[in-house]
Amino acid sequence: MTQTTMRIIKADNYDEMSQIAAEIFISKIKQKPDAVLGLATGSTPLGLYKNLIEDHQKNGTSYQQIHTVNLDEYIGLSKDNPNSYHSYMMNNLFKYLDIPQNHIHLPHGDAVDLLQECERYETIINDLGNVELQVLGIGKNGHIGFNEPGTPFSSKTHIIELKESTRQANARFFNHLDEVPKQAITMGISTIMKSKEIILLASGEAKAEATYKLIHGDLTEQLPASILKQHPAVTVIVDKEAASMLD
Numbered sequence: 001m002t003q004t005t006m007r008i009i010k011a012d013n014y015d016e017m018s019q020i021a022a023e024i025f026i027s028k029i030k031q032k033p034d035a036v037l038g039l040a041t042g043s044t045p046l047g048l049y050k051n052l053i054e055d056h057q058k059n060g061t062s063y064q065q066i067h068t069v070n071l072d073e074y075i076g077l078s079k080d081n082p083n084s085y086h087s088y089m090m091n092n093l094f095k096y097l098d099i100p101q102n103h104i105h106l107p108h109g110d111a112v113d114l115l116q117e118c119e120r121y122e123t124i125i126n127d128l129g130n131v132e133l134q135v136l137g138i139g140k141n142g143h144i145g146f147n148e149p150g151t152p153f154s155s156k157t158h159i160i161e162l163k164e165s166t167r168q169a170n171a172r173f174f175n176h177l178d179e180v181p182k183q184a185i186t187m188g189i190s191t192i193m194k195s196k197e198i199i200l201l202a203s204g205e206a207k208a209e210a211t212y213k214l215i216h217g218d219l220t221e222q223l224p225a226s227i228l229k230q231h232p233a234v235t236v237i238v239d240k241e242a243a244s245m246l247d
């Protein structure tokens with residue numbers, strides 16, 4: 001068993017988890033109005049984004065100097081495809097904020113030269129001075145970003161073959177499983193680890209086992225999230241269902 005320095009916060013429910021995460025983001029933005037924020041897609045951060053939008057509208061927290069980098073994007077989907085993570089981010093967050101378009105960064109899933117695109121993306125993150133605060137979800141198989149089990153901890157932004165279980169888990173966003181891309185571009189594990197601070201959110205019973213292994217299991221490339229035990233500033237915020245296997 002590997003000793004963890006991660007801070008664990010048990011929230012009563014999804015809304016409380018989202019609110020706590022939003023408070024951490026908002027205080028970071030207040031403290032550093034030109035921070036680079038690392039963002040995720042999927043179901044888990046939707047409540048966080050809702051809270052950030054509400055705060056922007058009520059309290060005027062500004063994103064004019066903020067830059068964002070997202071974890072990943074499906075290969076083969078153009079920006080405008082409704083299932084692209086570009087579209088997800090526009091529809092669930094960016095269109096409600098005052099962030100300049102050219103401050104928003106996601107990998108281009110329809111790039112002609114995908115290897116070059118991975119390098120371009122890694123360079124963008126380095127040139128921005130790395131991520132100040134990164135939010136992560138966790139896959140049922142322990143993936144972070146789209147770094148599936150077995151991905152080297154040393155990986156930088158790269159192309160990944162999505163596991164069948166990940167495609168099935170994400171099929172709910174598409175009309176049919178066949179439409180779910182088989183590959184994605186994802187920040188690598190070493191890219192994620194360069195973030196100065198990380199918040200991992202886990203919600204629902206489906207994440208209970210991965211959450212348990214993250215906190216109590218070994219450091220192993222078979223559970224990509226386990227690398228977070230070696231990061232000095234990680235906060236894991238879990239709701240009751242995701243925490244159900246913890247003591």
Ligand code: F6R
Nearest residue numbers: 040041042043044137138139145
């Ligand atoms: C999303 C991402 C993934 C998700 C994970 C959990 O950008 O990189 O790691 O965070 O698959 O997805 P949800 O939140 O839909 O359960």
